[in-house]
Amino acid sequence: MAQVSTSHRGNALNYSSIRKLLPYAKKAIESGVKVIKLNIGDPDLKTPKEFLNVLQNWDIDPIRYAQPAGEPELIKALLSYYHDCGYIDLSAEDIIVTIGGSEALSMAMFAVADIGDEILVPEPFFANYSILASQLSIKLVPIPTSIKNGFRLPNKKKIMGLINERTKAVLYSSPGNPTGTTYNEKEITMLLEIAKEKGIYLISDEVYREFIFSDDKHVSLVPYMNKYPNNLIMLDSFSKRYNLCGARLGMLVSKSEKVKDIVLRLANGRLSGGLIDQMMGAALKDVPKKHFVNSTKELKKRRDVVINNLKKIKGVKTYVPDGAFYLMVELPIKDAEDFSRFLLEEFRIDNTTVMLAPGKGFYLTKNKGINEIRIAYVVNSAELKKAIDIIGKGLEAYTG
Amino acid sequence: MAQVSTSHRGNALNYSSIRKLLPYAKKAIESGVKVIKLNIGDPDLKTPKEFLNVLQNWDIDPIRYAQPAGEPELIKALLSYYHDCGYIDLSAEDIIVTIGGSEALSMAMFAVADIGDEILVPEPFFANYSILASQLSIKLVPIPTSIKNGFRLPNKKKIMGLINERTKAVLYSSPGNPTGTTYNEKEITMLLEIAKEKGIYLISDEVYREFIFSDDKHVSLVPYMNKYPNNLIMLDSFSKRYNLCGARLGMLVSKSEKVKDIVLRLANGRLSGGLIDQMMGAALKDVPKKHFVNSTKELKKRRDVVINNLKKIKGVKTYVPDGAFYLMVELPIKDAEDFSRFLLEEFRIDNTTVMLAPGKGFYLTKNKGINEIRIAYVVNSAELKKAIDIIGKGLEAYTG
Structure with a gap:
């Protein structure tokens, strides 16, 4: 046989490298310890009621297939949203609805790259980019950036030097996951x-497009699509927004036919x-603009709480990101994954500890990000203050 | 540049080849013609109210991520359903919830086959198998079957002869799309x-597993999984059922670790x-067993209406399929796609015409299925009778 x-x-x-820590978190929770989760980007804010109302008033029966490229009602609502953003040249046929941002990313990479082709991506980057590229046998090539200057892009010459005949695209997120770094118009x-x-x-x-804390506006690729119709693809999602x-x-x-x-x-x-998700999404047209004003204000407050409290911890290095709800932090230790495990397994204040995302999970390059963590500020300010305090005291206990 | x-x-x-006919159908409908759609497997029966109730009583806020392998509540309901089917050795960890049967198929093929590997599949088969395999650079190799004996499988020697060192799997649907053919225990x-x-x-x-019209039970792979834990994968879906x-x-x-x-x-x-689809799916536990009794009875009635009326048309050949809601029909003409276009463009009875799925779309082998069509009996018996009458009179007009 x-x-x-x-x-x-x-x-x-x-x-994903976060996965390694899950058993420790589970054990801590099961033993009655409270774990403040700063490790994943699942925001705690409520879903606007306009969307939930669609479910509560559901009347389509049977639940038929949706249109492959998206229900017309949803596309109409999206077009109106993008027009409000100022992208007045966008048409309904330039928008294809996907099963989450993940599918949009996977489809975009498939459309531009064959087996063995390369896509450049500023590093650190969202770990799932790697998994999805790997599924498609596409090689991601890191564009190195550093916490020292808040993960800004290197100059043109450095990026051009990474391009060869197999390079098909540059993929980036702005505002960025895991950095929160937001590229300006020059970049x-x-x-x-x-x-x-x-x-x-x-x-x-651009899934974090609305979460910008500076006075500068988000710089989207969409307004450039008329000038460069064949080169540009924008990925977006309802999830975080x-x-x-x-x-x-x-x-x-995209405007590329x-x-x-x-x-x-x-x-x-x-x-x-x-179909249900899409019909719910069509209620976008009813969501008041102030939704973003409120959530961005809340996120900015949280960012400041995180940064102001991190400043009090000796040896910790960070920067002030302009968007999203993440930041990377360099810790004064060798191995941030080991420290994260230490917090979950051994360290508690008032029977509470913190779950972090080890930085190396966002790097493809070996030995990079080992002493970094990503913080997702997806809990309220009081919890965040407590969490940063636990990290600080935890570092003392870990190194002392 | x-x-x-x-x-x-x-x-x-x-x-998909059905796509080619869409502009003609659209034009007919826009000109006021009624088009009876026998071309796609989107059933017209209602969604059980137990599922819709979940939407109307929705109270999870925010709409958080679902567990990657599926929400525990849904998996519990599925396990109970499978246990009711008699698959008593199945465990919760043997079930992974996917984004439709399409994703289950794609994931299964990815898990077993590398780039350039081969998967055997009885032909004719569901056209999307090809598209999904092609995305993964997997080669589908047809196992020839024929309308002459109702698309039964060939003997073991013939199938063995198609297997080489790159062959990783045999993929099949039973009850089958597009044939309705249902494999017996011997096969x-x-x-x-x-x-x-x-x-x-x-x-x-096995997405059509509950739609069986003979007294024989559906033969699933699941009861064999204890004996062959490393070789078997079963794909399933809520869609049709x-x-x-x-x-x-x-x-x-699957039981393959x-x-x-x-x-x-x-x-x-x-x-x-x-998340919404999955929480809705968990209401499976509340759907009465008689749901299938009623829908199978209705489908069997429709199948008989189709076959009895096809018998009245000279030169048409078919067979009696035991399951699903499809059958293949050989027409006494050269090109069934051209005939389908003719119906949409030119032929009407009482300002009504029929949309068919050309058979060749279900064959990978060139020049096969050219004179065949697939009928999906997804409209009620009266409409079906009218539709078959239009096909018969249409054939006379087309050939006359």
Whole structure:
């Protein structure tokens, strides 16, 4: 009887590094310890009631397939949202609704890159970029950035030096996960020049687009799509913006006919996204603009609480990010993963501890980010203050 | 300025062949013609109210991520359903919830096959198998079957002859789409022997498992999983069974630890399925068993209406399928796609026409199925009778 085996590419897929800590967190919680979770980007704010109302008033029966590229009502609402953002040249056919931002990313990468092709991405980056690229046998090539200057992009020459004949795109998130770093117009313009000169794509992950804390506006790729119709793809999602993580509602926006044609074939291949999620998303038209004013104000307050309290801890280095709800922190120790485990296993204040995301999970380059952590400020200010205090006292206990 | 290009694999993806007819159907409808749609498997029956009640009573806020492998409540309800089916050895950890049957299929193929590997599949088969395999650079190799004997499987020797060192699995659907053909225990046992002897996987698509019209029970792979834990994967979905096509609720069931490990990594890569769909699916526990009794009775009635009326048309050949809600029909003409277009463009009775799925869309082998159509009996008996009458009179007009 012959032996049966699984695929090499399947066995090459990584789990996220956060996963390693889960058993320790579970054990702590089961033993009655309170764990403040700063490790994942699942915001605690409420879903706007306009969306929930759609469920409570549901009347479509049977729950039929949705249109492969998205329900027209949802696309209409999205178009209106983007027009309000000032992207007046966008049309309904430039928007394809996907099953979460994850699917939008996967489809975009598939559309531009073949097996063995390369996509540049500023490092550190969202760990799932790696997993999705690896599924598609695409090689991600890091553009190095550093906590020392708040993870700004390097200059054009340095980026150009990373491009070869297999490079098909630069993928980036701004405001960034895990950094919160928000690229300014100068940085985006540089990337546009590179894409144009080298004949490659820019793929922007803009899911944190509304969470900007400076006076500068978010610099989106969309307004540049008329000038560079063939080079640009924007990825977006309802998840973070409307506290709708579990509604799998992503969008791929492009004016490239060739890209959209491939993405539509992919969308046909999986038949339909979720009809309920999409009809719920269409209520976007009823959500008041002040939703973002309130949530951004709250997030900015939290960011400041985190930074002001981190400043009190000796040897900790960070910076002031302009967006999203993350920041990276350098700790005065060798191994932040070991420290994170220490917090979960051994260290408590008032029977409370903290779960962190080890920085190295956001780096593809070996030995980078080992002494860094990512903090997601997805709990309220009082909890955050307590959490940072635990990190500070925990560092003393860990190193002392 | 360099030219930007899309991926070769993207451009190699096919659209479904049904797509070609859509503009003609649209034009007919816009001109006021009634089009009876027998071309897609989107059932017209209602969604059980137990599911819709979950929406109307929704109280989870915010809409958080679902567990990557599925919400525990849903898995519990599924386990109970499978236990009721008699699969008493199944455990909760053998079930992974996916975003529709499509994702379950894609994940299963990824887990067992590398780039360039082969998967055997009885032909004709569901067109999306091709699209999903092509996305993964997996080669589907047809196992030829024929309308002459109702698309039964060929003998063991013939199937063994198609297997080489790159063959990783046999994938099949039973009851089948597009044939309605339902494999008996002898056929399944043969496939099990082949899998065992050759060290390959069997992947069964059982989404039509409850729609069986003979006295024989559905033969599932699940009861064999204890004996062959490393070779078997079962794919399932709520879509057809509960008229929930737009709720993307699929399942992958296996006892292979290696397969489940890879599938879990894939599930982590896309973070979460839809929370709302999954919580709705958990209401499965409240759906009365007679749901299937009623819908199967209705489908059997429709099947008989289709077959009895097809018999009246000269030169038409078909067979009596035992399950699902499809059958293939051989027409006494050369090109069934051209005939389908003719119906949509030119032929009407009482200002009504019919939309069919051309058979060749379900064949990978060139020049096969050209004179066949698939009928999905997803409209009521009166409409079906009218539709078959239109096909018969249409054939006279087309050939006359």
